[in-house]
Amino acid sequence: MTERIAIDMDEVMADTLAKHLASYKRDYGETLTKGELAGHRFDEFVPVARREHVRAYLRTTGYFRDIPVMKDCQAVVRALAERYEIFVASAALEFPNSLIDKYEWLHEHFPFIPYTRIVFCGDKGILAADFLIDDNVHQLTRFTGQGILYSSPSNIQETRFPRVNDWSEVRQRFL
Amino acid sequence: MTERIAIDMDEVMADTLAKHLASYKRDYGETLTKGELAGHRFDEFVPVARREHVRAYLRTTGYFRDIPVMKDCQAVVRALAERYEIFVASAALEFPNSLIDKYEWLHEHFPFIPYTRIVFCGDKGILAADFLIDDNVHQLTRFTGQGILYSSPSNIQETRFPRVNDWSEVRQRFL
Numbered sequence: 001m002t003e004r005i006a007i008d009m010d011e012v013m014a015d016t017l018a019k020h021l022a023s024y025k026r027d028y029g030e031t032l033t034k035g036e037l038a039g040h041r042f043d044e045f046v047p048v049a050r051r052e053h054v055r056a057y058l059r060t061t062g063y064f065r066d067i068p069v070m071k072d073c074q075a076v077v078r079a080l081a082e083r084y085e086i087f088v089a090s091a092a093l094e095f096p097n098s099l100i101d102k103y104e105w106l107h108e109h110f111p112f113i114p115y116t117r118i119v120f121c122g123d124k125g126i127l128a129a130d131f132l133i134d135d136n137v138h139q140l141t142r143f144t145g146q147g148i149l150y151s152s153p154s155n156i157q158e159t160r161f162p163r164v165n166d167w168s169e170v171r172q173r174f175l
Numbered sequence: 176m177t178e179r180i181a182i183d184m185d186e187v188m189a190d191t192l193a194k195h196l197a198s199y200k201r202d203y204g205e206t207l208t209k210g211e212l213a214g215h216r217f218d219e220f221v222p223v224a225r226r227e228h229v230r231a232y233l234r235t236t237g238y239f240r241d242i243p244v245m246k247d248c249q250a251v252v253r254a255l256a257e258r259y260e261i262f263v264a265s266a267a268l269e270f271p272n273s274l275i276d277k278y279e280w281l282h283e284h285f286p287f288i289p290y291t292r293i294v295f296c297g298d299k300g301i302l303a304a305d306f307l308i309d310d311n312v313h314q315l316t317r318f319t320g321q322g323i324l325y326s327s328p329s330n331i332q333e334t335r336f337p338r339v340n341d342w343s344e345v346r347q348r349f350l
Contacts, residue, residue, distance in 0.1 A: 006301075087301055093290040099274040115268040116298040122291035126181075126262055128303040128319060144303060 002085050005174070006119070006127050006143075007077065008134040009090040009102060011152045013110075014067040017042060023057055037153035058094075064101035069109050072167035078112060079175055086117060087129060091139060093122040133170065137161075148173070177260050180349070181294070181302050181318075182252065183309040184265040184277060186327045188285075189242040192217060198232055212328035233269075239276035244284050247342035253287060254350055261292060262304060266314060268297040308345065312336075323348070 010016040020042045021032050028050065037045050043055050057063055080086055088106060092098050099120055106113060124132060125142035132143045133150050137158050140147035149161040150170075164170050185191040195217045196207050203225065212220050218230050232238050255261055263281060267273050274295055281288060299307060300317035307318045308325050312333050315322035324336040325345075339345050 004301075089301075093278070093293050093295070096275060096278045096290075099278070099295070100271060103268070103271045103274070114297070115271075116296075118268050118297060119301055120268070120274070120295040122289070122293060126179075126264075126294055126303055128301055 002083075003131070004085040004087065004129040005080060005131045005133065006087045006089040006124070006129040006145075008124075008132070008136065008139070008150070009088060009092075009106075010064075010067075011135040012133055012150045013070055013073050013077070013088070014064075014105070015070050016064070016067050017152065019063070019067050020054065020057065024054060027053065034153050038156050039153070041154045059097055061097045062101060064095075064098040065105055067105065070167060072171075074109060076167045076171045076175075077110060079171065081112065083175065086113065087119055087127070088113060088117060089119040089121065089124060089127055089129075089132070091122055091124065091136070092120040131174075133164065177258075178306070179260040179262065179304040180255060180306045180308065181262045181264040181299070181304040181320075183307070183311065183314070183325070184263060184267075184281075185239075185242075186310040187308055187325045188245055188248050188252070188263070189239075189280065190245050191239070191242050192327065194238070194242050195229065195232065199229060202228065209328050213331050214328070216329045234272055236272045237276060239270075239273040240280055242280065245342060247346075249284060251342040251346045251350075252285060254346065256287065258350065261288065262294055262302070263288060263292060264294040264296065264299060264302055264304075264307070266297055266299065266311070267295040306349075308339065 007013060025031055043051055046054055090102055092102050123142055124139040127143060130145050131148055132145060133148045134140050135150045135152040135155055137155055140161055147161045149155060149158055149163045151163055151165045164173060200206055218226055221229055265277055267277050298317055299314040302318060305320050306323055307320060308323045309315050310325045310327040310330055312330055315336055322336045324330060324333060324338045326338055326340045339348060
């Protein structure tokens with residue numbers, strides 16, 4: 001039977017952190033780098049007085065529409081789709097204004113993924129899949145299949161899950 | 176371990192067919208009844224020349240925002256939530272303009288269901304749950320747990336799944 005892989009969007013398919021850093025530079029004139037963020041979430045790294053502002057990015061209609069695609073992601077997901085059942089699974093319900101943006105983003109960048117393979121949820125414990133590739137440790141602990149941790153600055157200290165650092169490592173692991 | 180019940184929205188929690196019939200009467204001046212539809216989907220029952228028009232209802236922003244709630248549904252779902260893990264699972268990705276409407280509808284009528292228990296998908300085979308209450312036979316055949324068929328005019332001839340005719344029967348079965 002074909003194995004099923006669920007794939008997270010933010011910080012896995014989409015370089016959402018790059019958008020956060022660009023938005024932060026636009027608003028505060030300061031350049032933060034992914035390296036500086038090691039071990040921290042972006043919204044916890046910025047000064048307390050700026051947290052509400054940067055958290056509001058996520059609730060802004062349109063914010064998720066133009067996130068850059070992660071390097072190699074399109075080619076690897078396309079190749080995975082020939083051997084596995086691929087589902088895209090985003091915890092988008094936390095930010096309902098992102099729902100249409102995320103749908104349109106997928107339609108633009110991954111037109112070969114049909115709507116039947118998209119899941120917008122809040123808790124990835126609901127996913128019936130063999131694997132979940134996600135940067136979010138909380139979601140991986142909820143998931144009942146094999147979690148694969150996609151590296152992001154916030155999770156570099158995590159050791160409970162097999163790790164992939166980029167999409168070429170996803171390719172190596174699964175293809 | 177707490178059993179998990181996934182519950183469909185359209186024709187189960189929401190009386191979507193009532194909205195279709197009201198919209199049809201508004202547009203064509205004709206009163207159709209649920210009884211007449213027995214064995215048919217609404218869009219297949221209407222004259223061929225009107226099908227595109229009535230199918231477009233589903234793609235209209237706002238259409239799903241004011242659907243009536245099914246009788247007894249709120250009280251029974253609230254009671255189920257005390258004994259089971261309840262997830263609402265709608266195949267909303269087929270009609271992306273419905274996503275925000277459905278989210279807001281749930282927030283209005285079922286404020287006790289947190290966003291973490293909402294799933295918008297296209298294929299209910301992705302749900303890891305013990306039960307799925309759904310009127311859609313195709314989705315029940317995809318689901319890997321125990322499907323429970325919620326009666327609607329379109330499914331009256333179906334015999335492959337245990338059936339509930341209304342929310343009082345859901346209560347009897349699960350509580």
